[in-house]
Amino acid sequence: MFKTIKEVLRTGNATVKYPFAPLERPQDVRGKPEHNHVKCMVCSACAVACPPNAIQTPLDMREGTKTWSINYGRCVFCGRCEEVCPSKAIRLGTEFELAVMTKEDMEELCVYHLQACTQCGSHFAPAKQVAYVARILAQGKDTNTAAQKLEYAKVCPKCKQKYDVQRLMEQSKEEGEWLC
Amino acid sequence: MNDKELRSGETHVLSAKERFPEAVRGVSWSADNQVVIESTPKQAPELVEHLYYERDGWFSVLVGNDERPLNGRYALYYVLSMEGADPCFCTVRVEVPADSCEFYSASSRVPAVIWGEREVQDMFGLKALGITDRRNLVLPDDWPEGLYPLRKDTMDYRHRPEPTTDVENYEFLYETAGHDTTVMPMGPLHITSDEPGHFRLFVEGEDIIDADYRMFYVHRGMEKCAESRMNYDTVPFLAERICGICGFAHSVAYVETIEKAQQIEVPLRAQYIRSIILETERLHSHLLNLGLVCHFSGFDTGFHHMFRVREKSMDLAEMLTGARKTYGLNLIGGVRRDILAEQKLATLKCLDELRTDVKHLVDELLSTPHFLKRTEGIGILDKGVARDYSPVGPTIRGSGFARDARWLHPYDGYKFIERSPITQESCDVKGRTLVRIDEFMDSLSIIGELLENTPGGPILNESWSHEPHRFAVALTEAPRGEDLHWSMIGDNQKCYRWRAKASTYSNWPPLRYMFRGNTISDAAMIVGSIDPCYSCAERVAVIDVKSKKQQVLSRQQLESYCRNRKHSPLEKSTVII
Numbered sequence: 039m040f041k042t043i044k045e046v047l048r049t050g051n052a053t054v055k056y057p058f059a060p061l062e063r064p065q066d067v068r069g070k071p072e073h074n075h076v077k078c079m080v081c082s083a084c085a086v087a088c089p090p091n092a093i094q095t096p097l098d099m100r101e102g103t104k105t106w107s108i109n110y111g112r113c114v115f116c117g118r119c120e121e122v123c124p125s126k127a128i129r130l131g132t133e134f135e136l137a138v139m140t141k142e143d144m145e146e147l148c149v150y151h152l153q154a155c156t157q158c159g160s161h162f163a164p165a166k167q168v169a170y171v172a173r174i175l176a177q178g179k180d181t182n183t184a185a186q187k188l189e190y191a192k193v194c195p196k197c198k199q200k201y202d203v204q205r206l207m208e209q210s211k212e213e214g215e216w217l218c
Numbered sequence: 219m220n221d222k223e224l225r226s227g228e229t230h231v232l233s234a235k236e237r238f239p240e241a242v243r244g245v246s247w248s249a250d251n252q253v254v255i256e257s258t259p260k261q262a263p264e265l266v267e268h269l270y271y272e273r274d275g276w277f278s279v280l281v282g283n284d285e286r287p288l289n290g291r292y293a294l295y296y297v298l299s300m301e302g303a304d305p306c307f308c309t310v311r312v313e314v315p316a317d318s319c320e321f322y323s324a325s326s327r328v329p330a331v332i333w334g335e336r337e338v339q340d341m342f343g344l345k346a347l348g349i350t351d352r353r354n355l356v357l358p359d360d361w362p363e364g365l366y367p368l369r370k371d372t373m374d375y376r377h378r379p380e381p382t383t384d385v386e387n388y389e390f391l392y393e394t395a396g397h398d399t400t401v402m403p404m405g406p407l408h409i410t411s412d413e414p415g416h417f418r419l420f421v422e423g424e425d426i427i428d429a430d431y432r433m434f435y436v437h438r439g440m441e442k443c444a445e446s447r448m449n450y451d452t453v454p455f456l457a458e459r460i461c462g463i464c465g466f467a468h469s470v471a472y473v474e475t476i477e478k479a480q481q482i483e484v485p486l487r488a489q490y491i492r493s494i495i496l497e498t499e500r501l502h503s504h505l506l507n508l509g510l511v512c513h514f515s516g517f518d519t520g521f522h523h524m525f526r527v528r529e530k531s532m533d534l535a536e537m538l539t540g541a542r543k544t545y546g547l548n549l550i551g552g553v554r555r556d557i558l559a560e561q562k563l564a565t566l567k568c569l570d571e572l573r574t575d576v577k578h579l580v581d582e583l584l585s586t587p588h589f590l591k592r593t594e595g596i597g598i599l600d601k602g603v604a605r606d607y608s609p610v611g612p613t614i615r616g617s618g619f620a621r622d623a624r625w626l627h628p629y630d631g632y633k634f635i636e637r638s639p640i641t642q643e644s645c646d647v648k649g650r651t652l653v654r655i656d657e658f659m660d661s662l663s664i665i666g667e668l669l670e671n672t673p674g675g676p677i678l679n680e681s682w683s684h685e686p687h688r689f690a691v692a693l694t695e696a697p698r699g700e701d702l703h704w705s706m707i708g709d710n711q712k713c714y715r716w717r718a719k720a721s722t723y724s725n726w727p728p729l730r731y732m733f734r735g736n737t738i739s740d741a742a743m744i745v746g747s748i749d750p751c752y753s754c755a756e757r758v759a760v761i762d763v764k765s766k767k768q769q770v771l772s773r774q775q776l777e778s779y780c781r782n783r784k785h786s787p788l789e790k791s792t793v794i795i
Contacts (some may be wrong), residue, residue, distance in 0.1 A: 041582045042519055048578070052526045068540040089452035116455050116546035121554065130540075 059180045063132055068115045070133040071108065075148045077127035080104045084119035084128055090130055102152045102161040110136050111144035155194035157201075162194035227253035227306035230273050234265055235263065241265050249308040249478040249690045251627065256294075262312040263324035266296050269310070270328045274302025276621065277608040279719040280334025280427070281704045282342045284370045286316050290685065292342060294321060297691050297704065301626050307367050307691055314344055323349035330608040333727055341368040351391075356434045359387045362679065367442055375439060375446040390418040390430040397422045403740065406435055410601050417745075421738055429733040429741075433726065444716045450476065450684075450707050453716060457703070461720055462543060463503045464696035466495055468703070468718060469548045474629065474692030475705040476550045481684045484630075488552035493631025495539060495547060496694060497661045497668070501572065502531040503697030504658045505746045507749045511585060511651050514618065514743050515592040527575045534568045537561060548760040552678035562669050580655050595650035597732045597744035607728040610721050611699025612657065613748045616650035618643045623695040631668050647747040654749075696721050698749045722750045 041104035043172050054061070063069075082095045097104050120127045138144055152161035153168040175187040193201065231253060235242050241261035246254050257265050275298035277380045283293045292314040300306050305682040314321045323346035325332045335346045343366035354361075360381035366372055373379075392399070396616075397420075405416030414435040420428045440460065445455045457472040458465040470492050472598035477484055509524030532542045538561060538717050539545035547553050557565075583589055597607070599617045622639035624632045642649035689706035699721030708714035725748045731746050 041578075041585060045523065045578055045582055046519070049523070049526065055774070064540075066536045066540055067536060087452075089448065089455040114455060114459075114544065115541065115548070116544075117540070117554075118455075146240075 050088045054143075061135075065132070067132050067134075068117050068130045070131050071115070071117075071119055072112065072129050072131045073106065073108065073146065073148065074127045074129070077125045078106060078148065078150075079125055079127070079170055080106050080150045080164045081124060081167065083122045083124060087118040087122045088209060089116060089118065090114050097152075097162055099152075099161055102154060104150050104152060104164050106148045106150065107145060111141065153192060155197055156189070156192045157197040158194060160196075161195055162196075168192060225253070227300065227304060227308055229304045230269060230300055230306070230308050231255060233273060234268060237268055238265055247276045247311070248346070248688065249481075252309065252690055253306060253663050254309045254311050255329060256311050259312050259314070259321055262294075262296070262310055263322050263327050266298070266310050266324045267327040268329065269300070269331070273300060275300050275308060276700045277328060277330035277334075278691070278700070278724075279704065279717060280331055280338060280663075281715070282338035283706070283715045284342060284367065284368060285313075286371060289313075291316055292319070292344060294344075295689075295704065296324070296334075296339060297702070299623075299627065299700075301461065301621065306628055307627070308637065309691070315597040318345075319343060320345045320347055322347050329606045329726070330342065330724075333723065334622070335363045340366070342366050345371065348747050354454045356437055357386070358435070359383060367439065368445075373444045388432055390432070392418075392420045392428040392430060394420055394422075394427045397427045399427050404741070405431075407529055419514075419733065419738065419741060419742075424737040424739070426733045426736050426738065426741065429730050431726070431729070432637070441718065444713050445708075446712070448713070449711050450705075450713050451550055453705075453713060454550070455544075455546060457718060458544050458546065458548075460718055461696075463506065464499060464698065464701060465543060466499045466545050467694040467696035467701045468720070468722045469545075470496060470630070471489060471692050471694045471701045471703040472705065472716070473548045473550045474694075475690050475703045476684070476707065478692055479688040479690035479705070479707070480682065482551050483553050483679055485523075485676045485679055486673050487556075487631040487675045488670050488677045488679075489633075491553050491555075491557055491631075492548070494557065494665055494668050494672075495535070495545060496630070496696075497665045498531065498535050498538065500661045500697045501517075501658060501665075502535065503527050503529060503749075504654045504661070505576070507697075507746070508579075508583070508651065508658075511593070511647075511747055513741075514746050515589045517583070517586055517589055520579065520586070520589075523579050523582075527572065527579065530568060530572055530575070534565060536566060536574075551680055551682060552676070553677065556677050557669070557672070565669060569666055573659070573662050576658060580781045590648065592740075592743060593651060593747075594646060596647045596736060596740050598645050598735075599728060599732050603728050603731045608724055609699070609728050609748075611695075611697070611749075612650050612653040613699065615639060615641045615726045616747075617645040623693050624721075627693065629692070629694065634671065635667055636662065637664070644678050647743055649697055650747045655771075661707060664698045675734075698722055699724060713751065722748065725750075 080095055085093045085095045090112045093108050097103055115130065117130045120130050151165045153163055153165040154161055171190045172191045175191065196203050227246060231242070236257060241257050242255055243258060243263070255265070255629050270277060278297045278299045280352050281295040281297065283295065285291055285293045294312045294314060296310040298308045298310070300308050312321060321344060323335055325335055328349060332351055332643070333355060335349055336351060336353070338344050339346055340354055340357040343364070347466060360383045362379050362382050365379060383601050398511050399422050402419040402421050403416065404419065415431055415433045417429060417431040418756050419426050440456060444456055444694050448456055454469040454473050458469040460468045476482070505524050505528035509528065512520030512524060514519065535545065536542045547555055559684060573665035599613065601617055603613050604617045604619060610621065618641050621640040625637055625639055637660065640653055640660060642652050652781040684707055686707055686709040689704065690703045691701045691702060693702040701721055702719045704717040706714045729745070729748060733741065736744060749759045
C-alpha cells in the first residue's frame with residue numbers, strides 16, 4: 039500500500055498533451071509516403087516492391103498516359119518504395135494523422151504522358167523516362183551523334199527493330215553478302 | 219564411426235533405423251541442423267512416437283503440402299524439435315496418395331499432433347485413420363463440403379463461399395465423470411482474448427470440471443494469400459501482421475526459413491540487430507502481460523503503471539525501427555535499418571530507466587498479498603500434460619521444463635551470448651508470471667550485451683539466388699513461445715507453401731487441463747497466464763443444461779467478478795431466455 043503510494047508520487051503525471059499539442063516523434067519515423075511528382079519518372083519500381091499493392095501504375099495506351107497512384111488506406115508504411123526508387127522521388131515523412139471523411143480521399147494520383155513514337159505514333163514509354171535517357175545521351179562529347187541518338191530515343195522498340203533490320207540489309211547489299 | 223563424423227541429427231536417424239528398419243525410406247538434410255526422415259505411411263506414427271518420447275523430441279508443427287503438381291502426392295511433414303542430446307530439427311516426411319487421401323494418425327500415440335492433424339484434414343481434405351478427434355478445427359460449420367482451401371486446384375484466395383447452414387454443428391467435448399454440470403459458454407468472442415474463441419466451461423457450482431473451446435473464427439487465410447498473391451520476398455511484411463505483439467518474431471522466422479533453405483549468408487551485424495529488436499519486442503510484450511495479470515487479479519493501479527512503463531519500451535522500438543509495431547525491418551538476407559551510435563546511447567539510457575521502473579513495480583506487485591493469493595496454485599499445468607502436448611514459452615517454463623528456442627537452437631545474435639532458460643517449478647499462474655518478470659530483466663541485460671558487442675559491417679546481403687522447391691524450418695522465441703515457420707519457394711517467385719505456427723497455437727490444447735479443478739473466477743486469470751492476445755470482447759452467456767435457461771453476462775460483470783470475487787453474476791435472477 040505504502041509502496042504503491044510512493045510509486046504514484048514518484049512518477050507524477052504521465053499523460054501527454056496530444057492531440058491538443060503536437061506529438062514529439064523520432065526523426066526517422068516511418069509516416070506518410072510523400073511523392074515528388076517532379077522527380078518521379080513512373081518507372082514502377084515502387085509498385086513492384088510495394089507488398090500490399092498500395093502503389094499502382096496503370097497504363098492507358100489509348101490515352102497515352104501512365105498513372106502513378108497511391109492508396110493510403112492500403113499502405114503499410116514499410117518504406118520499400120523509398121528504398122527502391124532510383125530517382126528519390128518518394129520519401130516517408132513523419133505525418134501519421136491520415137484520417138479522411140471519405141474513402142476516395144485516401145487515394146492520390148499523378149498522371150504522366152507517354153512518349154509517342156516519331157515513326158509510327160504508338161505510345162511506348164513514359165515521356166519523362168525518354169527525356170531522361172535523352173539527357174544522359176546528350177552529355178556525350180560527340181554532339182552530332184548525341185543529337186542523332188536523341189532522335190533515336192523517341193523511336194519505339196518495334197520501329198527500332200525494323201530500322202535496324204533495314205540498315206543491316208542495306209549494309210549487306212553494299213558489301214554484297216547476306217547475313218544468315 | 220566416430221561421433222564427430224556424424225552430421226547434426228544423425229544419432230536420431232541411426233536410432234530410428236535400428237528400431238524401425240523398414241520405416242526409414244530415405245534421409246536428407248534440408249539445412250545444417252535439419253534432418254528429414256522419409257517414412258513409410260504405416261510406420262510414421264510409431265516413428266514420431268519414438269522420436270518424441272524416446273529421443274527427447276518435442277512436437278513443433280505438422281505441415282501439410284499439396285505436392286501433386288510436383289510428384290503426384292500430398293506430403294505431411296511432422297516437425298520435431300529434438301532437445302536432448304544432439305539438438306536439431308527432425309522432420310518425418312510422409313507421402314499421402316492423391317487417390318485415397320488417407321494417412322495414419324499419430325494422435326493416439328503423441329497427443330501433441332492433434333491440432334496439426336485436424337488442420338490438414340480441413341485444409342487438404344486428407345483423412346487421418348484412427349485420429350482421436352474427428353471434429354473440424356479450422357473450417358467453420360457453414361463451410362461447403364469438399365472445398366479444401368489449401369489444395370492447389372480448389373479455389374482462388376479471394377473466393378468466399380456461401381454459407382451452407384445456419385446451425386452450429388460443432389460438438390464441444392467434456393469428461394465430467396458423473397458430475398452434474400452446468401455449461402457456461404464464453405464467446406464466440408472471448409472475454410480476454412482478441413482472437414475470437416468460443417469457450418464452454420462445464421461447471422458444478424463454481425468449480426470448473428472440464429472445458430472445451432473452439433478457435434479460428436476469423437481465420438485470415440494468410441497462407442493461401444501468400445501462396446497466390448504475394449511474392450516470396452514481400453511475405454516478411456505479411457508475416458509481421460500475423461500478430462500485433464510478436465510480429466517481428468514472425469518476420470524473422472519467415473526470412474530465416476528462406477535463408478536456411480537457400481543457404482543465404484546473413485551479415486553478422488544484421489544478426490545482432492535482429493536479436494536486439496526481438497528482445498525489445500519481448501520487453502513490451504512481457505510488460506503487457508504483467509499489466510494484465512495485475513488487472514485480472516484486481517490490482518488496477520499496477521496495471522496502469524505497467525502500461526505507463528510499457529510505453530517507454532514502445533518508444534524505444536519506435537526509435538530503433540521507425541514504428542511502434544510492425545517494424546518492417548527484415549528482408550531476406552538481412553535488415554534494412556542500422557542502429558546508429560546515438561541510438562545505441564539512447565537505448566542504453568532507456569534500458570536503465572526501464573530496469574529501475576520495473577523493479578519498483580515488481581516489488582510492489584510481489585508484496586501485494588492479494589496478488590499472491592489469486593495466482594498461487596491456480597491453473598496448474600501438470601508436468602505430464604506438458605510433456606504430452608508440447609506447449610511453449612513461459613507457459614511451459616513455468617512448469618519446470620527448460621524449453622527456450624534461443625538457447626536450445628541458437629539463432630542470430632543469441633549464438634554469441636551465454637544464457638540458460640529461466641524456469642519455475644510451481645506450474646501455476648504465479649510461476650508463469652515470475653518467469654516473465656525474470657525474462658524481462660534478462661532481456662534488458664541481453665540487449666545491453668548485444669549492443670556493446672555488435673560488430674561493424676554490412677547489414678544486408680543482396681547477392682544471392684534461389685533454387686525452387688527447397689524447404690526448411692526456422693524458429694524464433696517470441697515472448698509467448700516459439701514461432702515456427704516452414705516454407706518452400708516455388709518456381710514462380712512465390713511461396714509454394716508457407717506454414718506459420720504462432721506460439722499460442724501450441725498452448726491452446728493443454729489449456730483444458732489447466733482449467734480443471736479451478737473456479738469460474740479464475741478462468742480469465744488462467745487464460746491470461748498463457749498470454750494469448752488480449753482485447754475486450756462482447757459478453758458471456760451462461761446456459762443451465764437442465765432447465766435450458768440462458769443468462770447473458772456483460773463483460774464488466776464477468777471481469778468484475780474475476781477481480782472482486784463478490785456478487786457472482788450467476789446468482790442473480792436476470793434470466794433473459
